[in-house]
Amino acid sequence: SQTIHQWPATLVQPVGSPLSLECTVEGTSNPNLYWYRQAAGRGLQLLFYSVGIGQISSEVPQNLSASRPQDRQFILSSKKLLLSDSGFYLCAWGDSMNTEAFFGQGTRLTVV
Amino acid sequence: GQSLEQPSEVTAVEGAIVQINCTYQTSGFYGLSWYQQHDGGAPTFLSYNALDGLEETGRFSSFLSRSDSYGYLLLQELQMKDSASYFCAVRGGSTLGRLYFGRGTQLTVWP
Numbered sequence: 001s002q003t004i005h006q007w008p009a010t011l012v013q014p015v016g017s018p019l020s021l022e023c024t025v026e027g028t029s030n031p032n033l034y035w036y037r038q039a040a041g042r043g044l045q046l047l048f049y050s051v052g053i054g055q056i057s058s059e060v061p062q063n064l065s066a067s068r069p070q071d072r073q074f075i076l077s078s079k080k081l082l083l084s085d086s087g088f089y090l091c092a093w094g095d096s097m098n099t100e101a102f103f104g105q106g107t108r109l110t111v112v
Numbered sequence: 113g114q115s116l117e118q119p120s121e122v123t124a125v126e127g128a129i130v131q132i133n134c135t136y137q138t139s140g141f142y143g144l145s146w147y148q149q150h151d152g153g154a155p156t157f158l159s160y161n162a163l164d165g166l167e168e169t170g171r172f173s174s175f176l177s178r179s180d181s182y183g184y185l186l187l188q189e190l191q192m193k194d195s196a197s198y199f200c201a202v203r204g205g206s207t208l209g210r211l212y213f214g215r216g217t218q219l220t221v222w223p
Contacts, residue, residue: 043215
């Protein structure tokens with residue numbers, strides 16, 4: 001069966017520090033991968049979308065970036081965090097038809 | 113671009129029926145999904161409609177009208193554990209159909 005791992009679960013980082021969040025998927029190949037951000041009490045904002053290794057689409061201009069160095073690995077990064085980067089970051093994968101997305105357990109990031 | 117509108121809050125009592133509406137605007141449409149999210153947890157998939165009509169899965173049903181850019185989630189025989197946020201999501205945009213989510217509806221079920 002397919003599983004998705006996302007870590008860390010909780011992270012507190014100072015303003016201006018770098019960020020690296022990692023997500024890996026098991027049990028499937030060539031998944032579509034997503035990074036979403038959810039502010040407190042709000043909806044899920046699509047940040048990045050990837051259909052394959054090295055293929056990243058950015059949905060919202062920001063100081064975040066994403067990379068997909070391997071088929072089942074998706075990384076969210078920032079060189080310098082801002083206070084506004086705080087939120088709940090969710091990684092998800094979908095099959096080729098994108099009819100259903102499977103989410104990781106999320107990383108709650110607090111920038112202080 | 114894509115936009116989805118759904119009510120921010122809905123309340124109901126146990127055993128009741130509640131309907132959560134969703135209207136959407138998207139450039140390219142492939143289907144409408146519904147997800148449930150409990151506090152602090154990850155969203156989980158409930159249903160997907162690609163064609164017009166009603167899809168039933170146990171106590172939950174989902175409806176889609178593509179001509180009206182409208183759908184709803186119907187929850188029957190409400191239970192306390194159904195208290196959660198419910199998101200509609202449109203599969204749209206590019207030909208590969210990315211998933212865009214609404215802002216969510218907080219459902220509170222009272223005893």
